[in-house]
Amino acid sequence: MRQSDIFSGLFLAALGVLTIFVIIPREITVSENYGLNPQIFPLTVMWLGTAVALLLVIVRLRQPKPADADPGPMQPKNWLFIVAISAFLAATYVAFETLGFLVAAPAALALLMLSMGEYRHPIRLVLVSACVPLAIYYSFDRLFVIQLP
Amino acid sequence: MHDLLAGLMETLTLVNIAFIIFGVATGIIVGAIPGLNGPMAIAVALPLTYYLSPLAALAFLIGISKGSMFGGSISAILINTPGTPEAAPTAFDGYPLTQQGKGLKALKMSLFSSAIGATAGDLILFFTAAPAAILALMMGPAEMTAVLLFSFTIIAGLAGKSPMRGCLAAIFGVFLSVVGLDPESTLPRLTFGSVQLQDGIPLIPLTIGLLALSEILLQIEDHLMRGDASGRRNDIFSKDAPRENRTVTRADWRSCARTIWRSSLIGIGIGALPGVGAVVAGFLGYASAKRNSPNGDKFGTGQLEGVAATEAANNAVTGSALIPLLAIGIPGNLTATILIGAFLIHGVQPGPLIFKEHGALVYGLFGAMALADLFTLTLGAVGLRLFSLVLNVPNAVLYPVIVLLCMAGAYSSDNSMFGVAIALIFAVLGYLMRKLDFSFATFLIGFALGRQFELFFRQSLILFRDSPAQLLHHPIAIAFVLLTIVSLWRIGRKKPAAGAQAEPSPSFAGAENVQ
Numbered sequence: 214m215r216q217s218d219i220f221s222g223l224f225l226a227a228l229g230v231l232t233i234f235v236i237i238p239r240e241i242t243v244s245e246n247y248g249l250n251p252q253i254f255p256l257t258v259m260w261l262g263t264a265v266a267l268l269l270v271i272v273r274l275r276q277p278k279p280a281d282a283d284p285g286p287m288q289p290k291n292w293l294f295i296v297a298i299s300a301f302l303a304a305t306y307v308a309f310e311t312l313g314f315l316v317a318a319p320a321a322l323a324l325l326m327l328s329m330g331e332y333r334h335p336i337r338l339v340l341v342s343a344c345v346p347l348a349i350y351y352s353f354d355r356l357f358v359i360q361l362p
Numbered sequence: 363m364h365d366l367l368a369g370l371m372e373t374l375t376l377v378n379i380a381f382i383i384f385g386v387a388t389g390i391i392v393g394a395i396p397g398l399n400g401p402m403a404i405a406v407a408l409p410l411t412y413y414l415s416p417l418a419a420l421a422f423l424i425g426i427s428k429g430s431m432f433g434g435s436i437s438a439i440l441i442n443t444p445g446t447p448e449a450a451p452t453a454f455d456g457y458p459l460t461q462q463g464k465g466l467k468a469l470k471m472s473l474f475s476s477a478i479g480a481t482a483g484d485l486i487l488f489f490t491a492a493p494a495a496i497l498a499l500m501m502g503p504a505e506m507t508a509v510l511l512f513s514f515t516i517i518a519g520l521a522g523k524s525p526m527r528g529c530l531a532a533i534f535g536v537f538l539s540v541v542g543l544d545p546e547s548t549l550p551r552l553t554f555g556s557v558q559l560q561d562g563i564p565l566i567p568l569t570i571g572l573l574a575l576s577e578i579l580l581q582i583e584d585h586l587m588r589g590d591a592s593g594r595r596n597d598i599f600s601k602d603a604p605r606e607n608r609t610v611t612r613a614d615w616r617s618c619a620r621t622i623w624r625s626s627l628i629g630i631g632i633g634a635l636p637g638v639g640a641v642v643a644g645f646l647g648y649a650s651a652k653r654n655s656p657n658g659d660k661f662g663t664g665q666l667e668g669v670a671a672t673e674a675a676n677n678a679v680t681g682s683a684l685i686p687l688l689a690i691g692i693p694g695n696l697t698a699t700i701l702i703g704a705f706l707i708h709g710v711q712p713g714p715l716i717f718k719e720h721g722a723l724v725y726g727l728f729g730a731m732a733l734a735d736l737f738t739l740t741l742g743a744v745g746l747r748l749f750s751l752v753l754n755v756p757n758a759v760l761y762p763v764i765v766l767l768c769m770a771g772a773y774s775s776d777n778s779m780f781g782v783a784i785a786l787i788f789a790v791l792g793y794l795m796r797k798l799d800f801s802f803a804t805f806l807i808g809f810a811l812g813r814q815f816e817l818f819f820r821q822s823l824i825l826f827r828d829s830p831a832q833l834l835h836h837p838i839a840i841a842f843v844l845l846t847i848v849s850l851w852r853i854g855r856k857k858p859a860a861g862a863q864a865e866p867s868p869s870f871a872g873a874e875n876v877q
């Protein structure tokens with residue numbers, strides 16, 4: 214975890230600096246007319262966060278390197294997975310919004326099941342991906358009075 | 363007295379009893395499924411309670427919480443995969459017992475010790491929450507700022523292998539809570555022109571994404587990388603097994619009784635501390651039993667005491683964790699954090715005034731908790747065989763269906779796709795946090811308490827900026843500031859656990875490797 218702590222600490226410290234000097238001044242209007250300046254609390258918290266992130270980096274840098282190679286928690290295959298699943302989730306979101314739940318959900322369900330090896334059980338794949346979205350849609354609609362898109 | 367009777371009578375209506383039973387059954391099933399847990403199920407169920415009465419909603423959610431705490435032990439004992447993080451130490455001795463053909467005995471001991479621990483925690487809550495609330499009424503903005511500050515350090519200090527990462531997660535959680543309108547000037551802050559963000563980042567979709575969806579992403583990844591590992595079955599109900607392997611004997615009770623009470627007390631103490639939670643309680647209960655048992659050196663090889671210790675401790679937390687929530691409005695654990703949402707959507711602000719303004723609801727909640735304990739015991743006993751069948755649903759079906767349910771749940775929080783977007787963003791963030799071992803629990807608690815903390819902090823600044831010496835007249839605040847300093851000093855001195863260097867993935871998906 215040493216290396217990943219150093220990288221994540223540096224990333225969070227950079228994010229903190231960006232937030233303090235760019236995002237907060239642009240996104241929070243300074244106002245002294247009533248009570249305290251709205252920037253005070255976010256700035257205080259972000260300065261603290263940046264300091265702790267830098268402290269994490271310094272503490273980890275001072276630690277001796279582990280004797281055996283530390284593979285770290287995120288390997289290329291993990292990055293590949295999270296990028297692919299993020300793209301899938303984003304596409305599902307767009308499909309929900311444009312096509313509606315009853316069209317997008319069976320497709321999303323079938324794709325996820327296929328990727329997890331359900332092509333070996335085609336009947337179950339078809340039944341689950343057709344029936345479960347219908348059941349969810351109608352239980353939300355009838356029981357909880359929530360109309361899914 | 364009137365509130366007490368009114369609350370208890372309302373609990374005993376048929377509808378509320380039905381919701382408690384439904385909640386407990388749901389909780390046991392959810393808890394038994396590896397990767398799912400109580401807070402996750404409560405987060406998904408929370409939007410569904412909009413249309414229920416406040417007591418029915420809380421009773422349902424409490425039922426899920428109680429049921430899931432026991433349910434987590436089912437998969438821990440049967441397939442060495444804790445259904446919930448709290449049940450991780452249960453697997454240490456529970457699974458070896460299953461391998462020895464004593465799985466049913468272990469499940470029964472888990473059920474009985476869960477019920478005893480949960481009842482003990484509830485009794486302490488019933489008798490101490492109201493007096494604690496009276497004390498809390500004497501606390502002003504300075505005291506509350508100091509208490510919240512101290513809570514953050516306690517939460518961060520016990521969040522995981524690295525307290526510093528826990529602190530960072532809590533700080534960024536607090537920071538995100540400032541998104542929305544400024545509480546004094548009502549000027550928009552960090553909304554990037556979005557009208558929907560003016561109400562702040564919604565808690566429910568954030569919780570669904572961070573807790574439920576991110577865990578499912580890890581489970582899917584684990585499934586894809588390891589291949590399908592389902593299909594393992596343990597015939598623990600075989601009639602051929604000797605009777606003493608299937609039942610808890612009097613000798614077992616004698617050897618475990620002291621352990622159960624000790625662990626219950628540990629669970630109660632841990633639960634009453636804001637932000638510590640059932641995971642720590644389970645491990646402490648197990649460690650304490652191992653240290654005090656004459657068979658301590660045999661722990662890990664199938665000792666019934668190990669199962670009893672963990673389950674009594676983690677179940678005792680469910681009741682006592684509500685003490686800080688009801689007394690001073692600070693959630694004792696993740697479940698209590700999500701329960702704040704349930705209180706708020708029904709127009710109830712948890713905190714010292716709750717006994718005065720919503721006394722009947724609080725006593726009704728106490729009644730619901732007692733009933734939930736009773737139903738956990740009876741449903742657990744009746745349904746042991748049935749609940750364990752859920753484990754046989756293939757992961758390739760289960761996980762995609764849960765993803766769909768999460769998206770539907772996030773949508774229903776405000777009937778818009780904005781909630782779904784928030785859930786998806788925080789699902790990816792939650793995945794990265796789990797992988798990099800940044801505590802999502804401290805992040806969530808920081809986010810949930812951030813607004814309240816800011817308000818007290820700003821009130822204190824306004825009160826004392828002209829005369830800081832006035833602070834010396836607030837001994838409770840000074841005491842908590844000193845405690846905060848001591849806590850920070852201890853966090854600074856604490857070295858990261860050895861496992862933090864060696865363990866490639868801190869995700870709970872790999873919890874089957876707990877031994």
